[in-house]
Amino acid sequence: MKLFPIKGGIHPEYRKELTSEKPIVALPIPSVLYLPVQQHMGAAASTVVKVGDQVLKGQMLARGQGVVSAPVHAPTSGTIVEIAERTAPHPSGLPMLTIVLEADGKDRWAELPAPIADPFTQTTQVIRARVGESGIVGLGGATFPSAVKLGLGDKNKLEILLLNGAECEPYLTCDDRVMREYADEVIDGARIMAHALGAPQVVIAIEDNKPQAAEAMRKAASAQPNVTIVGVPVQYPMGAERHLTQAVTGRETPARKLTADVGVVVHNVATARAIHHAVRFGRPLLSRVVTVSGHGIKEPKNIEVPLGTPINDLIGFCGGINGKIKRLVSGGPMMGQPIVDTAVPVVKGTSGVLALTGDEVNERPTQPCIRCGTCVSICPCGLVPVEMAALIRNERLEDAAAIGLQDCVSCGSCSYICPSYVPLVHYFNYAKGRLNALDRERRKSEQTKALVEARNARLERIAQAKRDAAARAKAQSQNSDVNKADA
Amino acid sequence: MRIAVDKSGPFTHAPTSVSRTMTLVLAALLPATLYDIWLFGWPAALMFLVTVLSCVGLEALCLYLSKRPVGPTLADGSAVLTGWLLAMSMPPWAPWWVCFVAAVFAICLAKHAFGGLGQNVFNPAMVGRIAVLVSFPLQxxxxxxxxxxxxxGSPGLIDSIGIIFGHSPMLDSLSAASALGYIKTELSRGIPVSQSILTAPDLTSLALGTHAGSFGETSAFLILLGGLFLIAKRVISWHIPVAVMGTLFLLGTVFSAINPDRFTPGTFQLLSGATILGAFFIATDYVTSPVSKSGQLVYGFGIGFLTWVIRTFAGYPEGMAFAVLLMNALTPIIDHHIRPRAFGRTRKGEPLPLNRGNK
Structure with a gap:
């Protein structure tokens, strides 16, 4: 298959060999699970259980609210012991409503929805409803509710379901292992998704540093004429949705449009596997594969982890922390989030837990920018990071937005390559947050203004009505006076 | 375990640094420098040392006066590089005070008055060179x-100290005009270029540096090797050097074909003067050149064009330094108007039209 070049990007040290040959092992069910009601993009789910309830494995604990949301299920059987605010797995460290489930160790299943026997004869609505009620979200890390994304075929004529097996983040090997060990499940899930999307073709893109995964997938897809496996160059951020689409199809998604607008929908390989489980067995999303790695971890592993498992348990299962670590990261080192507290749980978007030593992180004090322009030549979005950062430093956020700040995908390539160690992405995240807040404030004040104006208009109407009534009454009484006088 | 979070990712970093970049540039200059010291003897070695040490000392002084950390900042190597490039652009036997004044202009005025590393608008080494060139044209x-x-003909160490630090007048018999200067003088005497070029140093001599000229500009071949090393190490990209040299070569070739009596040929333009040093080491200075590749092509073209214009029509035989400074002034404007095309957008910044067949 012909590939197309993508602009920019970097070649970080991948260090995938720490876990790439470690088969997925299942974590024993932890004694207590912590399930935040929001593990996805969109609205938080609302709890449907109360403290003291006995729940079974796969039972819904919180229901999705609105269109863009996802439910949360019990990863094992046990008792709800607490529903309270707890530190969220988020860099803010702010609390979030969390359902605390004490496992009873029996792992008894609830009654699950019946398997969809022949999904290829079902309508897209049936598949989407199943995916939605199974709580499946994008497992690559974006955690966008998959059912919503499977609905993109309604409005767009789709040609390709592009399954993302690039796994371009260093360290992470969870998708690699899923493709090697569960290739059949991934292919089946992908075919179901393509059917739901109405996309005639499935392309599975795998970076060339995962030949075994590509081989396993090729074998599993050999009987499927409409499924193609393509090797894509090892180049970060190849796994970014728009860039992968461009690399495979040559189509450049216009700014502020979706890849669906150019006929392509991108889903992660692990999501396809989860959809296979939901459709074929009625099993909701209860666990995910997590890469626990970094030189700070004694025995790095790929682990199938029940959602809600505290990161502490995960690290303990890997032999604990080895020596002095500099950073603890959820996800990959390029776009992952810092972990503020090891008591926080694994959630649907946790692809990795990395304990990184000082050598691996290689943090140094920021020096003055020497305008070398490397950030400009490697920016995969064609932006000018050096200039955006200079504007943001002077709090000229609107000017930074005018030269493309909102087109930045925060891939981190510029920060990674900067010889002066300027934390460029830090500036961009700050500015994006500030601009969003300003936007919210502006909308709020506009709303307030509209409300005040409406109120004033209403009061004015009432006053006018009163004046009119008084005038009418006066006219009437005058009339009657006249009549009296006449009489 | 709770961990303080003080910044966003990424939580890994390429093994690069400013000092690594500077060290690579110095390494690229080293062969040419050693060769030139051999070629011009002890006075040149002293001139080189005086210039570099002046720059480093003045940098330390400026850092101290502005209450910034002296040691760590000196370690970035930028002052050494400025001094080194300045020395390369000086006449090999330039007296110490000329070197020192040039260093004052380069470090104190061009660099620190603007705020230090990364803040200067003009190339410090070229500001230093131009300041002393217009002030002390004889030296x-x-x-x-x-x-x-x-x-x-090579003076000993003691004599050399006299030449650089003392008042011993330079012997007229030792001095000579640079190739560009010779052609210019002859032209002013009414001798056409087509004739004077026969008696000027030939191309082999220009490439090997066995002719009179500035300390660093004479060994074009070794400078070229250093430049290619920098491209191979990805410290610089080909855009600026190719744009500078391509423009000079094209203008030289075209105009010399039209009127060989008035204009020097493209090959002579390439190998004489500071063309190669300027194209690979001066014009590519990060701080004072545009950040985008397309901007760098425009900038390089500007330097090549202005160098040719100054060499051909102005009073000075060599125009590289002036051309670099003039284009430095345009760098912010180039950066403002020439940006890379953003993903999913047209060159003007509008979202691309929705077209499934787009590439």
Missing amino acids: MTTFVRPAPLGSA
């Missing part, structure tokens, strides 16, 4: 003929 245009170390 700055007195070039010596090469006399390799150990040869009869």
Whole structure:
């Protein structure tokens, strides 16, 4: 298959060999699970259980609210012991409503929805409803509710379901292992998704540093004429949705449009596997594969982890922390989030837990920018990071937005390559947050203004009505006076 | 375990640094420098040392006066590089005070008055060179003929100290015009280029540096090797050097074909003067050149064009330094108007039209 070049990007040290040959092992069910009601993009789910309830494995604990949301299920059987605010797995460290489930160790299943026997004869609505009620979200890390994304075929004529097996983040090997060990499940899930999307073709893109995964997938897809496996160059951020689409199809998604607008929908390989489980067995999303790695971890592993498992348990299962670590990261080192507290749980978007030593992180004090322009030549979005950062430093956020700040995908390539160690992405995240807040404030004040104006208009109407009534009454009484006088 | 979070990712970083970049540039300059010291003898070695040490000392002084950390900042190597490039642009036997004044202009005025590393608008080494060139034209245009170390014409260490630090007048017999200067003088005497070029140093001599000229500009071949090393190490990209040299070569070739009596050929333009040093080491200065590749092509073209114009029509035989400074002034404007095309957008910044067949 012909590939197309993508602009920019970097070649970080991948260090995938720490876990790439470690088969997925299942974590024993932890004694207590912590399930935040929001593990996805969109609205938080609302709890449907109360403290003291006995729940079974796969039972819904919180229901999705609105269109863009996802439910949360019990990863094992046990008792709800607490529903309270707890530190969220988020860099803010702010609390979030969390359902605390004490496992009873029996792992008894609830009654699950019946398997969809022949999904290829079902309508897209049936598949989407199943995916939605199974709580499946994008497992690559974006955690966008998959059912919503499977609905993109309604409005767009789709040609390709592009399954993302690039796994371009260093360290992470969870998708690699899923493709090697569960290739059949991934292919089946992908075919179901393509059917739901109405996309005639499935392309599975795998970076060339995962030949075994590509081989396993090729074998599993050999009987499927409409499924193609393509090797894509090892180049970060190849796994970014728009860039992968461009690399495979040559189509450049216009700014502020979706890849669906150019006929392509991108889903992660692990999501396809989860959809296979939901459709074929009625099993909701209860666990995910997590890469626990970094030189700070004694025995790095790929682990199938029940959602809600505290990161502490995960690290303990890997032999604990080895020596002095500099950073603890959820996800990959390029776009992952810092972990503020090891008591926080694994959630649907946790692809990795990395304990990184000082050598691996290689943090140094920021020096003055020497305008070398490397950030400009490697920016995969064609932006000018050096200039955006200079504007943001002077709090000229609107000017930074005018030269493309909102087109930045925060891939981190510029920060990674900067010889002066300027934390460029830090500036961009700050500015994006500030601009969003300003936007919210502006909308709020506009709303307030509209409300005040409406109120004033209403009061004015009432006053006018009163004046009119008084005038009418006066006219009437005058009339009657006249009549009296006449009489 | 709770961990303080103080910044966003990424939580890994390429093994690069400013000092690594500077060190690579110095390494690229080293062969040419050693060769030139051999070629021009002890006075050149002293001139080189005085210039570099002046720059480093003045940098330390400026950092101290602005209450910034002296040691760590000196370690970035930028002052050494400025001094080194400045020395390369001086006549090999330039007296110490000329070197020192040039260093004052380069470090104190061009660099620290603007805020130090990364803040300067103009290339510090070129500001230093131009300041002394217009102030002390005699000293700055007195070039010596090469006399390799150990040869009869090469002064000993003691004599050299006298030449650089003392008042011993330079012997007229030792001095000579640079190739560009020679052509210019002859032209002013009414001798056409087509004739004078026959008596000017030939291309081999220009490439090997066995002719009179500035300390660093004479060994074009070794400078070129250093430049290619920097491209191979990805410290610089090809855009600026190719744009500078391509423009000079094209203009030289075209105009010399039209009127060989008035214009020097493209090959002579490439190998004489500071063309190669300027294209690979001066024009590519990160701080004062545009950040985008397309901007760099425009900038390089500007330098090539202006260099040719100054060499051909202006009073000075060599125009590289002036051209670089003039284009430095345009760098912010180039950066403002020439940006890379953003993903999913047109060059004007509008979202691309929705077209499934787009590439």
